[in-house]
Amino acid sequence: xxxxxxxxxxxxxxxxxxxxxxxxxxxxxxxxxxxxxxxxxxxxxxxxxxxxxxxxxxxxxxxxxxxxxxxxxxxxxxxxxxxxxxxxxxxxxxxxxxxxxxxxxxxxxxxxxxxxxxxxxxxxxxxxxxxxxxxxxxxxxxxxxxxxxxxxxxxxxxxxxxxxxxxxxxxxxxxxxxxxxxxxxxxxxxxxxxxxxxxxxxxxxxxxxxxxxxxxxxxxxxxxxxxxxxxxxxxxxxxxxxxxxxxxxxxxxxxxxxxxxxxxxxxxxxxxxxxxxxxxxxxxxxxxxxxxxxxxxxxxxxxxxxxxxxxxxxxxxxxxxxxxxxxx
Numbered sequence: 400x401x402x403x404x405x406x407x408x409x410x411x412x413x414x415x416x417x418x419x420x421x422x423x424x425x426x427x428x429x430x431x432x433x434x435x436x437x438x439x440x441x442x443x444x445x446x447x448x449x450x451x452x453x454x455x456x457x458x459x460x461x462x463x464x465x466x467x468x469x470x471x472x473x474x475x476x477x478x479x480x481x482x483x484x485x486x487x488x489x490x491x492x493x494x495x496x497x498x499x500x501x502x503x504x505x506x507x508x509x510x511x512x513x514x515x516x517x518x519x520x521x522x523x524x525x526x527x528x529x530x531x532x533x534x535x536x537x538x539x540x541x542x543x544x545x546x547x548x549x550x551x552x553x554x555x556x557x558x559x560x561x562x563x564x565x566x567x568x569x570x571x572x573x574x575x576x577x578x579x580x581x582x583x584x585x586x587x588x589x590x591x592x593x594x595x596x597x598x599x600x601x602x603x604x605x606x607x608x609x610x611x612x613x614x615x616x617x618x619x620x621x622x623x624x625x626x627x628x629x630x631x632x633x634x635x636x637x638x639x640x641x642x643x644x645x646x647x648x649x650x651x652x653x654x655x656x657x658x659x660x661x662x663x664x665x666x667x668x669x670x671x672x673x674x675x676x677x678x679x680x681x682x683x684x685x686x687x688x689x690x691x692x693x694x695x696x697x698x699x700x701x702x703x704x705x706x707x708x709x710x711x712x713x714x715x716x717x718x719x720x721x722x723x724x725x726x727x
């Protein structure tokens with residue numbers, strides 16, 4: 400029987416039915432791997448969400464807040480002194496000049512200050528008496544401790560807490576870096592703790608046969624050297640601390656405390672290398688010692704003087720807010 404005949408015979412035996420199909424699931428040839436498409440899609444979604452969270456957290460800042468800005472905004476009660484809102488770092492366009500008799504930025508309403516003191520009249524008197532030092536006269540040192548010791552302030556009497564109307568800066572318009580939500584037309588504390596400031600100047604005639612640089616160098620200045628009010632915030636911008644004092648005429652007890660304070664400040668400068676300026680400050684109410692750092696201020700009556708209070712304030716606040724990397 401031929402092969403063709405056998406095939407026809409088998410077909411006739413099955414009655415012409417087609418063989419049943421297999422129920423096995425077809426298997427794709429080759430190996431299997433991870434589903435990359437859904438994985439990549441999931442990773443992309445996570446990245447988008449992360450970026451949105453970052454942008455939301457930074458909204459209003461424009462960029463990640465710097466370490467100095469974080470320190471300036473820190474309102475923690477563990478930092479010595481009272482927190483004062485940041486008034487920015489605007490620089491006044493006009494320089495300090497004794498002859499021009501330009502008034503300083505005023506204090507904001509409610510800030511205590513010596514209402515008996517008129518800085519413009521005081522400068523006018525100095526200018527009329529001949530403020531420039533004679534040839535060969537030593538200037539007020541910004542790097543070494545002056546030999547004069549503080550004494551009671553002449554012709555000053557205790558003044559009640561006073562206020563002054565806020566006015567526009569009279570030394571020219573503040574330029575960059577102004578904090579938009581806080582006033583820059585007046586100082587929120589006495590001594591100032593931020594805000595409009597005089598620019599860098601050399602050999603500035605401040606009267607009483609003295610010339611200094613602005614901002615002032617770290618030192619304890621003689622009692623007849625008055626640091627311009629608008630230069631204090633520039634000192635603080637450089638991570639410094641200002642220590643001011645004012646004694647009533649003839650108050651020897653106050654003068655004795657100031658001598659103790661001078662020793663403490665000199666130690667902080669010479670031994671601890673803190674950035675401190677100590678000077679007589681007619682803006683303070685008589686009998687007051689006033690200290691300021693960026694966004695911090697601490698005022699007290701000389702009768703309440705404690706060495707630890709001063710060292711804590713200086714030690715903590717010197718270099719605490721370092722806008723320009725001065726402490727590096």
